[in-house]
Amino acid sequence: MPETAFLKCIRTGCGATYGLTEPRYACDSCGALLDVAYDWERLIVPGSLQFFAERWATRNEPLDFSGVWRFRELMPFAPTDQMVTIGEGQTLLQQVDVKRLDLPLADGQLHLQYEGMNPSGSFKDNGMTAAFTMARMLGKRRVGCASTGNTSASLALYASLTRTNDGVPMQGIVFIGAGKIAYGKLSQALDYGALTLQIDGDFDACLARIREAADRLGLYLMNSVNPFRLEGQKAIMYRVLEGLGWDPPDWIICPGGNLGNSSAFGKAFMELHQLGLIPRIPRLAIINAAGANTLQSLVNDKGLGWNDGAWDDTLAAEFYLDMAKRNQRANTVATAIEIGRPVNLPKALRALDVMNGIVCDVTDDEILDEKARIGRCGYGCEPASGASLAGLRKLIDNGTIGKDERVVCILTGHQLKDPDVTVGYHMSAAQEKPAESGKAAEIAAQQRCWANAPVRVPDDLNAICTAIEGA
Ligand SMILES: *Cc1c(COP(=O)(O)O)cnc(C)c1O
Ligand SMILES: [Zn+2]
Numbered sequence: 001m002p003e004t005a006f007l008k009c010i011r012t013g014c015g016a017t018y019g020l021t022e023p024r025y026a027c028d029s030c031g032a033l034l035d036v037a038y039d040w041e042r043l044i045v046p047g048s049l050q051f052f053a054e055r056w057a058t059r060n061e062p063l064d065f066s067g068v069w070r071f072r073e074l075m076p077f078a079p080t081d082q083m084v085t086i087g088e089g090q091t092l093l094q095q096v097d098v099k100r101l102d103l104p105l106a107d108g109q110l111h112l113q114y115e116g117m118n119p120s121g122s123f124k125d126n127g128m129t130a131a132f133t134m135a136r137m138l139g140k141r142r143v144g145c146a147s148t149g150n151t152s153a154s155l156a157l158y159a160s161l162t163r164t165n166d167g168v169p170m171q172g173i174v175f176i177g178a179g180k181i182a183y184g185k186l187s188q189a190l191d192y193g194a195l196t197l198q199i200d201g202d203f204d205a206c207l208a209r210i211r212e213a214a215d216r217l218g219l220y221l222m223n224s225v226n227p228f229r230l231e232g233q234k235a236i237m238y239r240v241l242e243g244l245g246w247d248p249p250d251w252i253i254c255p256g257g258n259l260g261n262s263s264a265f266g267k268a269f270m271e272l273h274q275l276g277l278i279p280r281i282p283r284l285a286i287i288n289a290a291g292a293n294t295l296q297s298l299v300n301d302k303g304l305g306w307n308d309g310a311w312d313d314t315l316a317a318e319f320y321l322d323m324a325k326r327n328q329r330a331n332t333v334a335t336a337i338e339i340g341r342p343v344n345l346p347k348a349l350r351a352l353d354v355m356n357g358i359v360c361d362v363t364d365d366e367i368l369d370e371k372a373r374i375g376r377c378g379y380g381c382e383p384a385s386g387a388s389l390a391g392l393r394k395l396i397d398n399g400t401i402g403k404d405e406r407v408v409c410i411l412t413g414h415q416l417k418d419p420d421v422t423v424g425y426h427m428s429a430a431q432e433k434p435a436e437s438g439k440a441a442e443i444a445a446q447q448r449c450w451a452n453a454p455v456r457v458p459d460d461l462n463a464i465c466t467a468i469e470g471a
Contacts, residue, residue, distance in 0.1 A: 005077040007227065008037035010346060012309025020077065020350060023138055025211070025225045033347055035267065036077055036227045043076055043440045049246045049277050052238065062100075068129050068235040074271065075130065077233040084132040084162050088105050088125040089235055090287060093243025093408065100377050101389070104396060109406045111249070111381055113240050116414030120188060122336075122382075123261060123412050124154035128222065130232030132158045135220045136165060138295055142219035144173035145204035149185030150336055150413055152176065155222050156192035173219060175199050175206040180335045182382070182418035200466060202329060204341050224260030225343050233264035234271075240408050241278070241360075248282045250405035253395075255387040255412060256286040256295055256359070257337035259348035266351020273354075282408075284357030285401075286348065287391030289332035293361040294319065295348060300360075306353035313361060333364040333421055336384035358400065362390040365448075368425045372450035380415025388412075426451045 007018040009027035016029045017037070027034060046052070052071055055064040063069040063080060067089015072080070094112050098105045115123035128151075135143050141164050145151045152174035159172030172194035176186070179202050189196050199206050207223060214221045224230065241248060254261055265284060272278045288296045297319065298304040302316045320341055323329075330340040342348065351357060362370075364383075370393065371386030388409040395401040415422065425448065457467045 004039045004042050006037055007034040009033075010309065010350065020134075020137070023140070023214075023220055025080060025221055025227075032418050033225065033344065034077075034227050035347075036231050038076060042063055043073070043412050045073055045275055045277075049238075049241060049272075051369055057195050062087070063471075065090075066129065067239055068232050070125050070265070071235050071238045074238065074268075075234060077228070077231065078133045078137060082133055082137050082165075084129055084136060084158065086119050086129070086161055088118055088129050088159065089239065091115050091236075091239060094379070096377055100236070100247050101373055103393060104403050105407065106404050109404070110392075111240075111243065111408045112374075112411050113236065113243070113408055114381075114411045115236065115377055116381055116385070116411055116417075118154075120150070120154040120157045121184075121414035121417055122150040122154065123233065123410070124150045125157075127224065127229030127232040127234050127260065127264070128154040128158045131220075131222050131226050131228045132170075133168070134228040135222075135228075136162065138220060139164065140170075140218070140220035141168055141172060142171045142217065143222050144210055144214065144219045145173065145222040146175040146177070146203060146210045147185075147189075147223075149182050150417070151223065152196070153185045153188035153192075156189040156194035159194060159368070171195065173197070174333040175210045177202045177206045179203060179329075179338065180422070182335050183198070184414075184417040184419060191309065203339060207343065216219075223343065224258050224263075230260055230264040230267060230344075232348070233261055233342045234268035235328075236261070236410065237268040241272075244406075244408075246278070247393050248278055248280055249408045250282055251285060251401060251407045252282050252355070253285045253287065253388045253407060254410040255334070255337050255384045255391075256288050256348065257292070257339045257342065257384065259286070259295065259344040261412070262286045262351050263344045263347030263359075264356075266347070266354045270350075270354045281335065281355055284351055284355035285391055285395060286359045287387040288359065288361040289334050289337050289367065289387060290361045290363045291332035292330035292334075294330075294340055294342055295345065296326065296359045296361040298345075299349075299352070306346075306349040309350070311349050316345060332367075332383075334367050334383035334387060336382065337387065358395075360391055360394055362387055362394060366394070367392040368421070369448065369450055371422075372425060372448075372452075374411070375415065376450060379411060381411040382413040382415060382417040385411040385413055410422065426453050 001190040011032040059065040066085040118125040
């Protein structure tokens, strides 16, 4: 009997399919990425999304409590007794006051999907729960990833809590590069007990190396080339829809690094639309950091597009060759999106096609200011997440997003992931200001105007009271 879930090459004109019994991260025949695909005709899919809201009533069942597996009929690749869950995805869509963010949107039109509330503090848990489920089905004991931080934190957490079907604890293995790494994230991998290998190379090098090690040692690769990660991450969009009473917003905005998240969002909407479960598909805006803007350059400058699944591989190849020639590396304060060669590029092109999407990039200064503004509203996030709001501001300013449109920004990671950057931002403003004058001072005052540096006061009650009353 044919299986109802299988792997399928995303390239039109290839479309090779593979069973789920062996790990596979690329098409054997053409090398392109693989989708987890379903024979929906032979599966039972609820007739309306409201079905999923009713699972709130049975949330004492761990699978109904999970913000991912609550939607299991929309990612039906595993039997329920194999599903790994630690209560991921308890994240809610929150409305935020546009006036406090000084954004010219209509009241009530901006929502933040705060994925920092996940068990390991980033959206990565949505995908990891699905990939660990597949690892268990494949009988894998060793799981590994190359990571700029959050993937390793999430992998280490799930590895520490998951056993194989034979009852053996899983071993988490993490490759970190010589580049920047946020200490909050590294501390998690170490604390959860993952074997952490520090490699003399950047992220792109680490990923290449771990793919080789995966082949040789049979460890299961948990980077977002693993298509099961993306299956779990589709649930972020299901929860966004749920938060809006199943009425799709006009825009979804998210930061773009390896482009797994944006790819997953595109697949979620493609399937929901195909299944007749939503009336329309929102638009997608993927935000790159200016110092790691491969997607932005390829799409906006080189005209790269999905082209009905026959995208032009040579454009990216030339771009990478040119980067290598100029010895140019990704460089941004937002380490979670500091990626030069995004592995999910073709899937992100498809997402842009399905969701009538756009790409733009924002500077590190814009990212940091926006991060601080969100913090003022009580939604702490890490730098990469600030890119969502920095992108929104830019897209409203240039007229792409209309003032009456309904927007959802994804806050991908928790504030405490990268305290050095946060404290650095608030402290540096205090040091920089006096040195500036004239136009430079004006610009400096606009930038970092959300900085909240500590005030130095002598150990003296009068001075302390003056400082408080004068603030
Ligand atoms: C991984 C990550 C990103 C980038 O997501 P991609 O799926 O790689 O594009 C953005 N923000 C945070 C906090 C992340 O952990
Ligand atoms: Zn193929």
